Amino acid sequence: MSSAAPHVTGQDHSDADHLWSVDEHLEDILATVRPLEPIELHLLDAQDCVLVEDITVPVSLPPFDNSSMDGYAVRVADVAGASEEFPAALEVVGDVAAGQAELLHVGPGQAARIMTGAPLPPGAETVVPVEWTDGGLGEGPVRGMRARSLGPEGATGHVHVYRPAEARAHVRAKGSDVKAGDRALEAGTVLGPPQIALLAAIGRGTVRVRPRPRVVVLSTGSELVQPDTELGTGQIYDSNSFALTAAARDAGAIAYRVGAVADDADTLRSTIEDQLVRADLMVTTGGVSVGAYDVVKEALSHVGDEDEAGSGIDFRKLAMQPGKPQGFGSIGPDHTPLLALPGNPVSSYVSFELFVRPAIRTLMGLRDVHRPTTRATLTGDKALTSPKGRRQFLRATYADGKVTPVGGAGSHLVAALAHADALIAVPEDTESVEPGADVEVVLLGR
């Protein structure tokens, strides 16, 4: 299943030195990535997915008139004028429990003990809550019914009712929620818990939705080792593959983390080929810069160019900091989109937020693909500086219309990233921002 249109960039940037703007790169990605084909999924597997069919209610909700209270089903005339001083005394003909198929008939002078959700029995016109009665015990108003374990035989004898009730009081009418033939949900609805509740309530076990994309995250670098192992000389822990797998899940994807691949082009190519079978989107980190060991660039620069129309990864520089070197294109027989992110941990995470998250959400068919942004007042005691011609994304915390930078601009500062919940976006033409200024903020984690 192809999740990408043939990748033909709308821009003519054949010049290798062309600096792409953040918006141009994003546009290129979003013009290529296509929503996944819908499939039929069980309700819980469809959570957070976009519905592609209008859902019509097959049976009314509630399907029958039923009681909204534990109490007694009675006739209106039999309790008219009832009071504590002059209670109505009615013969109890038995119990009506929720789910009970056989219904009693309530005649004049009679009452059936009824439970919340149980069908209103024929003959009864209204329900009096048990608190308005003596519960059949003859000792004044009660707070509730006796548990079934204490009275397994059910209700018999007489009940005293102390208040009148209007017709159909405490009765939930058939179809008062939705009626058979009504539109329950429209195509395009995102299925959250309340929508899943409605689908289950009207008896739908499966629905047609766009599935969550399967995203394979692969980090590269011979220096990388797994957490929980001993660090050797020159080694560091692979944090990007964890961060991006988590970020892919957070965006709505089913994410597969592939452990770090060493800096060897053949190994990388064959690992990517092996992973394509379970990928609607591939994300790599590292190896996209200009070093001699920048293996992603080496392995993917010419991949499929000759034999797969529309395939190939384009490596480019963005007018952005962090996140300058990026790769994007599609790969393999299904033209699976691939985003090659830079290796610095903050660069890869910021790039994910700006480019991969919208791609994942486009695959899901969602309308809102971006993180929300807002304007906020910069706080702190120093001016921010930003490289000329680059859109800078600085880590920050945001609250109550104020935004405060956390840590510096270095793209290796993972600890500061872990304490941030926002990014300050400093425009390309701005080199310095004074405290008190109004800035644009990308809100993470919402």
Ligand SMILES: Nc1nc2c(c(=O)[nH]1)N[C@H]1C(S)=C(S)[C@@H](COP(=O)(O)OP(=O)(O)OC[C@H]3O[C@@H](n4cnc5c(N)ncnc54)[C@H](O)[C@@H]3O)O[C@H]1N2
């Ligand atoms: N001469 C130049 N050098 C560099 C340039 C440049 O324009 N000219 N650009 C710099 C920028 S900006 C970035 S960003 C990086 C991007 O480099 P790569 O994508 O090739 O990434 P690596 O070299 O593989 O790694 C960079 C850095 O990040 C660490 N890293 C990588 N992967 C992980 C991981 N999975 N978990 C944790 N840390 C990781 C890696 O050890 C390096 O320290 O290039 C600059 N250089």
Ligand code: MOO
């Ligand atoms: O662009 Mo790099 O991502 O500045 O560190």
